[in-house]
Amino acid sequence: MSIIRIALALILSFPFVGMADQAVPDLAETSLEDLLNVPVTSVSKKEQKLARAGAAVYVITQEDIHRSGMTSIPDLLRTAPGVDVAQIDANTYAISIRGFNDRLANSVLVLIDGRTVYTPTTSGVYWDQQDVPLEDIDRIEIIRGPGGTVWGANAVNGVINIITKSAQATQGGLVSADAGSHETVHGLAQYGAKIGQSGAYRVFGNYSNTGNLTASDGKEATDGWHMRHLGFRSDWNLSPRDTLTVEGDLLQTVEDQTISVTFSNALPTQGTFSEKVWVDAGDLLERWNRTFSNGSDLSLQVYYDRYKRHDEGVTETLNTVDFDFHHHLALGSRHDVVWGAGYRVTSDDHIPGYGKTYVPLSLTNNLFSAFVQDEMTISDSLRFTLGSKIEHNAYTGLEYEPSAQLVWQPTTRQSLWMSGARAIRQPSREEAGLLIDLAIVPLPGGNFGVLKLTGDPNRKAEELRDWEAGYRIQAAKRLSVDIASFSSYYHNLITTDNADAFFTTEPSPPHLVLPLVFGNKASAHTYGAEVFASWNVTHRWKISPSYTAVHMRVTLDPTSTDTHQVELAANTPQHQFQIRSFLNLTHNLDWDSALYYVGRLRDGGDGPVPAYTRLDTRLGWRIGESVELSIVGQNLLRPTHAEFHNAYEVRRTLAERSVFAKMTWRF
DSSP states (O other), X not given: OHHHHHHHHHHHHGGGTTGGGSOOOOTTSSOHHHHHTOEEOTTTSSOEEGGGOSSEEEEEEHHHHHHHOOOSHHHHGGGSTTEEEEEEETTEEEEEESSOOOTTOTTEEEEETTEEOOBXXXXXXXXXXXXXXXXXXXXXXXXXXXXXXXXXXXXSSEEEEEEEOOGGGGOEEEEEEEEETTTEEEEXXXXXXXXXXXXXXXXXXXXEXXXXXXXXXXXXXXXXXXXXXXXXXXXXEEETTEEEEEEEEEEEEEEEEEEEEEOGGGTTOEEEEEEEEEEEEEEEEEEEEXXXXXXXXXXXXXXXXXXXXXXXXXXXXXXXXXXXEEEEEEETTTEEEEEEEEEEEEEEEEEOBTTEEESSSEEEEEEEEEEEEEEEESSSSEEEEEEEEEEEETTTEEEEEEEEEEEEEEETTEEEEEEEEEEEEOOOHHHHHEEEEEEEEEOGGGOEEEEEEEOOTTOOOEEEEEEEEEEEEEEETTEEEEEEEEEEEEXXXXXXXXXXXXXXXXXXXXXXXXXXEEEEEEEEEEEEEEEEEEEEEETTEEEEEEEEEEEEEEEEOTTOOOOHHHHHHHTSOSEEEEEEEEEEEETTEEEEEEEEEEOOBOOOSSOOBOOXXXXXXXXXXXXXXXXXXXXXXXXXXXXXXXXXXXBTTBOOEEEEXXXXXXXXXXX
């Protein structure tokens, strides 16, 4: 710790030299009243002020991103209250909201510019495939709680909507590079320019290399990660009322992970070894917006997404085509309506690996949807919103997801809201058609059994019924507070239950099969609260504390033998706290720090994960208008710590203390 103390002492002493002679930027230039009026679009698929949103919403702004010192989207999400981020290994994260965290947390919908990156194969997000240059993100809107009325299935515990800047806002050149401990290197080269009188574009190339972390036994792991990403965005003003956005990406990633598997073609062989994971992915999105003379507007979006992923021995190719239309209009003076419809087709193909396959190996599914939501003005200070989405999916047929929100603004500086909603998570391809040999069970006489998990095509949709209330207030000129509470009831949660054992001779040698089948024999009740504040201590110092409490109780049907849902409850820290500090030392020197506390994870099969405290700090120095240098330290309080249990076949590694330097040049 002596090195850290010396470094912090240098940071504290150096910037104050001559500070009295320099003008310091005003952190309070944007008033807290303006913060309550930040526009958000994720709650209702229309732009509305944050103070009028009947949901628990948090916005990570570009300034938050810039001053966080983070280099990836998963780490950036740590800064949002109510979001549980746990690193499993160098390239794998578990990210959830309000519980049920896992490697593929299946109750949070994630979008990038309106394109869903939630995979229907395994229900969740492959975070190693999600890369957006942080300099190009305009904001990240995070809904804590259900968003199914406008976003549909799988928006159960929350929605993370990553919104990038328009091409007009990123003109000129940008070169950014950082390097530091653990062989970590990131590089970005980007250029943007005008296209005639009505258009603009940007193109970029992004590269990152992340070195191996430390295994639980203290040895160097094999979980390094290499990523290459090319992308573009163009924005066009087709007429005074019409705009068009076209954007696309090509991404390639290669990484290592340590897995434990059973070899179905060589029973009863099992093995733990380092495996190469690789991904080739691409997408193309077009969105047309039109504004009418009466103030109404409509949007038509079409995208194509494809990825090919080799993971845990299985090679999967998934193609997605999505059409989405919505129309926003006013009906009279009291009704503000958004309605729309959508269609999505997904087509997958699988090559089996090790002990894992799908039945059938190839499948095409269709999803049809329509929604309507009406915000009714009852008085100048009271608004009531009612709506529902209807979807038809290939597994459970017709589903509906209604919601109601009431927002009262007694003054311009405060608002109270309450909501009720139903949301569903539709079954995944894996839950319907998976076949996997999980483990070998020794039996008397030298015989053995195979623990085999099988999918069930007759799965029900998981259901949430959620009740929430919140309060936002600008308590003083320099202080704002946001509080949200929730009580959530889950039904038909997925379970893995024992079925009757049987003897088989195929594949050889002869063995006993111990089946586990997917079912819907669990329910749960979660409740808790989130509170965060923004306090402009002085004109050059702001702090933002937050606290999250989540309590969960899982109930199993008497006929269930499941342990999975109990482990998911154990994966949820009951308490999280953070405090972030933004300090303008001089007109060109910033010092930003963040302290995070994450509560203990209970027993999850490989023992408890102790609570940990993480300290990050960043010193940024702007040289003129075009160059910025920064030094960032992360996880400074201890050399290593665990953040999560082993997940599926992937063996966890330990998060490590790191230091890196970054340079950004704009021209």
